[in-house]
Amino acid sequence: MPLSWTMFSMKKALRNLFFVVVLVFIGIQFIPVNKTNPPVENEPNWNSPRTKELFTRACADCHSNETVWPWYAKIYPVSAWIAHHVEEGRSDFNINEKNYGHGVDESAEAVEEGWMPLESYLPMHPEAKLTPEERKELAAGLKATFGLD
Template sequence: MLKKIVGALIAIALLIQLVPVEHSNPPEMAPLQVSDETAQILNRACYDCHSNKTKWPWYSRVAPVSWWVTHHVDEGREHLNFSNWGLSSPKDQAEYAEEIVEEVEEGKMPMSSYVVGHPEAALSETDIATLRAWAGQFEGSEEKGKRHGRRARDVDDD
């Protein structure tokens, strides 16, 4: 009986590999332009989920993990995509920048599940200070967005 159960589980594990998962990296429409220092931080901590420059690891091709990884990348790109940054208005960019700083200061980003597999993505206090300084260039623009009752997470609803 145990052999039948193990055999069935192996068969299921093999069959789910046939479920296709798209690992796309669409062209960048209007990528973010920042200093080399800021770009380096964003590239290692954010771009795999928040850009069209995802580096798909080997395990992103093995179901059911592939479904989970692809879902996270799709959600990340939908919420914020650095590859399309230049398509957003200055006000929306300010709102995104403000939210980025909030998320990293609160330790919500990068996600802890991502950092476990990518320890280089962990942000130091210096990294966070660099991102804070970068976001500071947008000061004033985000107030316009707040007066209109919008935040960065609402931008995609337009």
């Protein structure tokens, strides 16, 4: 009889733990996360429509004020992680800010070397994956657009 009582107690404890986890998950959804797009102050004078198209496809969600927030950006803690990446990306290099940010100098190299777009971004945004030819094309376009070496 003690064995069945122990099993009953374990099942009850697991059920209670499950409910606590669910309640905590629901509760953390109310933590505010900034998912706004500031006004566009600037638009680069793109060297070509193709450069703009490649940049928009692979870079704009994190490096512009025109982020497209996906549905899963509404679910905490994923929303906090995404918002942090966007905030960090915008602070490094933002095409919609007047001075672009300090990362503009490294933008072409980041694309050429494969640092950008981030590997963590690609599974949910397969359209952002650039072929080697597209990498070269975008890097050359960024160099021409922003007057880099």
